[in-house]
Amino acid sequence: MTRSPPLPTADAGDAPARLSLTELIYSKGFRSALYQVLLALLVVAAGYYLYSNVTANLRSQNIATGFGFLGQVAQFQIGQTAIEYSPTDTYARALMVGLVNTLFVSICGIVLATLVGFTVGISRVSGNWLLMKVATGYVEVVRNVPVVLQVIFFAVVLRNLPVVREAIDLFGFGMLSNRGLSIAVPEAHPVHGWMLAGLAAGIVLAVLFSMWARRRRDATGQHLETLWINLALIFGIPAIVWLVGGAPTEMSFPALQGFRIAGGLTMSPEFAALLIGISTYSSGFIAEIVRAGIQATPKGQIEAAKSIGLRPRFVMSHIILPQALRVIVPPLTSQYVNVMKNSSIAVVIGYPDLVSIGNTMMNQTGQAVEAIALMMLVYLTISLATSGLMNLYNRAVAIKER
């Protein structure tokens, strides 16, 4: 007969059951947690040491610290301002101007690089011998020359355009000189606000129409050509608004008055050189990424699509690209971030971007650490936002596998 061991009973006076220290150390989970906590403490301690060292040294040299300088008057003029700015505004406002300039050239650069990159990439796999060779040559040249040199090259080229007194006349609608491209623009008129609203309405209607056409195709199998109707909506509605608003045709023409170009819209050569430089550099990389994506699509898909009679444009947009985009979008994100970072080359050619204005501010206030930290933070935020948006898009175009 076996006797079961006595069950443990809790006396009123006993302490609750507790693991001994040795048992704790032998526990794998506890040890790994302990190491991670210690490492985290080490990193925090190192960071705190660096921070306190820097502030102590700055204080011992009587260099001002803190971000109070952002409220001081800037006292310098900025060459190109997309938003209102005058030298009596604060440093914070000057940095904002720089940030807007950076974002503007980055976004234009991303758009241009994507357009050129996709075109060159698709050309390279098109099968047309001349197109393939030209595209290959373009990619090899553009990828292997450092981006700073490309930007300086375009800046020098644009600077060698004729001086503004001998500017090239563009059929009376503008002039091209080494002061920039000046084009005539319509005079400001209230109807432009309505036209903008009309454009927004046109885009919304075009999107809705495309969605309706796709649903109809899924239901009935009938294909409806949406391109022309979409274009009519997007351009037609603002045109109708313009007509209704009285069809104003006053233009502001650029003309040389003394030393300034009055009227019209002027795009400076620094902006153009920077834009072209960073776009062409990244377009080479984007072309290769696009080529990789297209070649990653299984050939059987294309043959199958052609064999059931689908048109080539439909094959590219509905069969190849959705599968290729899965491969293209992640490296494309890093190229977009690269375009934005390369925009800081503006310092070399004189375009007033965030880094250029930050450097001037750093020199005038002497607070190098705060200025650089601020610029790094801004770039980090923009990069993270770009990556976040691209990841959202990636998830949207991903083929949903069941």
Place this chain on the structure above:
Amino acid sequence: MKSAFKALAISALGGLSLAAGSSGAHAADGDTLAAIKQRGEVICGTYPSRPGFAAPDSQGQWVGFNVDLCRALAATVFGDASKVRFEPVSSQQRFPVIQSGEVDVLSRNISITLGRDTALGLTFGPPIFYTGNMLMVRKDSGATSVLDLDGATICLAPGGTTEGNITKFFTVHGMSFTPVVIDNAKQLDSAYIEGRCDARAGDGASLPAIIAAATDTPEDHILLPEQLSKETLAMAVRRGDDQWENIVKWTSHAMLVAEELGVSQANVDEMLTSEDPDIQQLLGVIGESGVQLGVEPDWAYQVIKQIGNYEDVYNRHFGPESTLPTPRGLNALYTEGGIMYGYPLQ
């Protein structure tokens, strides 16, 4: 697990020793001279290339007004004017390199302003050159005065007093301008020469030299007469080291006093036997100035023998026989119509 524990222990020890070992990033009071003596040379921050003030010649030797002032410091400290290394820095880099201790002194025509004296952790030697911001334009632009330049595009270097001064002048006179701000000096000059800008702004003392170096036809350009600001140029050192500041300050004053007393590079050896107590004090025959500064007693003699007095240095680079003759104007001695004044050395 054992290897992970080892790694953790080693990194913890490493972190602790890092914290214990370093006591501060760079020199505090009195340390600059000690560091210089140990290194064996003075490190001098200056222009990458500004003819007349600091530029390497065809053999790679540095030549210029600012260069000579730095060599004078080496003569003071070591008795040998060649013990100096030049670090070219751009206008945006110049303050961070002196703040961080990469250079011992900035001999780069820094304008003395209240903001720089207080918030940058720097202090200045005595003024060694008086000038002001001026504008250079092409002769065929038709402008004869800065007041003709309403709406003009002006090329200038970033990070200095120039931007603020031009903005103030134009605002006060109700005019506007568009700045083109380029850090690289060569790009900036070529932008002006190629006509990207209507005018080039800079110090009146430097502009003729800049244009002469940037183009083959400097006679096509004229300097507009208005002076838009006062630029009191001096050498800059880090705040907090009084001994080094005194050495920089009194080297400059010794060169001015030498000119006042008529002691020049040509006659300094004969002047050693002079009976004039001021000259004897200057050249270290009598007096304690060397000991008080922490250098050899004949420090001023070495400066004048190897580099010269203020007039020697000025004439070497801006005198009538130089490539950029400039009248001394305010930079003459107070006894000759200028405002240069050396403090007594006793």
